[in-house]
Structure formats: structure tokens, C-alpha cells
Amino acid sequence: MTIREIAQILGASVHTAEEELLDKDIETAFGSDMMSDVLAFADEGSVLLSGLLNPQVIRTAHMLDMPCIVFVRGKKATPEILALAEESRIVVLETPIRLYSACGRLYTAGLDSR
């Protein structure tokens, strides 16, 4: 599933400086507000769904080579966070949908976890 498709499914707004990153294919997803658990349990290269908003969410994703973060529950990324994401070449999506439902929609559309 491409990042573009993920954005469509979640009705998400898209933040990236590199349009071509949206065609990147993603095979797995991980949802959590705890970065400790993301670091311990998420598969590399997954899309990260989170309701936590701070710079460490971007760094955590960067360490795991995650190409895309979805901020759920209407969380709006700050300019600082967007700049850090851009530097790390991570696409930021924002959706009003809550974590459980956002994961459910992606799962139903065929995005699994390993």
C-alpha cells in the first residue's frame, strides 16, 4: 500500500517536501503512543500511527527507517516537528480519526503487521 493510499483511506492531510515519497510502498503498520514499545516491537519500515506529538516520535521513526507517521485524533504537527520530519525524509499525515479506528481502516484495506 502506498503512502498516498494510506492518506486517502484516512482522509489525512499530507506534509512532505518530496512528492515522490508518497509512492513509497509500505507493507506493515504499528500503532502506539509509547515510543518505548515502538522501539521494542515495531517492524522496520512500517508506517507509525500515534497520538503522541513530540520530536521523539520523529526520531523514533527515523531510527526504525519508518517512511511515514500518521498523527491521529486530530493532532496537528508543529513547525518544529514538520521540519525534523522533512530532514529525516519522513512523510507526516494528520487524521481526525482515533488510533483504533485508523488502524482498523488500514487493516481492513489490507495493511497487516508482521
Added chain:
Amino acid sequence: MEEEALHFHFDVDGNNFASAGEASVQVKRLLRQMGFSPDTIRRISIAMYEGEINMVIHAHGGDADVYVYPDKIRVVLSDTGPGIKDVSLAMQEGYSTAPDNIRSLGFGAGMGLPNMKRYSDKLEVRSTVGVGTVIEMEFISA
């Protein structure tokens, strides 16, 4: 005879949660430039980042030193924080002394040290209460 190593030093600022992880980001970039495999780079990045975060949230910051050898990478994280009373307890999954304000920042599940052990090929923790902690990790590069 000691093999020749490239040495990189980073100060880890203990008063700035937002900047925590900057050293790990730089190391990731350096290792990529040096051509290490994505898998090796990811293992090192994750383990070093866990250690860097620990220094910031538990020990008011510290020093990070990375030594790059032709076939391995050594990461040494040293701080002059409160130290760890019972290292084998701290190594257990789920053990954490992190307060609620740290948990609201997304950390403090007690998964960091076990994760560092999992991703490194060798992990040594030397800690003295009231003096500080030194964590040494070794990674064999693929």
C-alpha cells in the same frame, strides 16, 4: 595491538528532551556514508538511541563515544548520573523507575535496556550509585 578506529564524540545535553537523540541521528548518517549495511545501521541506531534517551531522562545527559573499526562498531555511553542500584533488575523487561511525566512523553516502559541487549552483539553495564553509569555496546558489522 589495538586495531585502528575512527572516533566520534558527542555531548548529550541532559536539559533538553527535544534534542535527545541528535547524536544517534548523526551516527546513523555517518555510518550510512561509510557504507555499512542498513541492517547493521538500524541495530546500532536503535540501541544507541535507547541509551541516549536513558542518559537524558535518568542521568542529566552525558557523553557518547563511537568507535568505528573495519569489522565492528563500539558505542560507549557514560554519564555522571545517579547510577543503577541493581543492574540485573534494570535489565528486565518492564522494570522502570521513570516518573509519570516521562511516560507522558512516550518513554518509561522498561524496554530500553533489554532492547539494547537484543540489538547489540555485546553489552556491558558498569554502574555505581552516586557516581554514574557506563554502557558499552559492540556491534559486529555485516
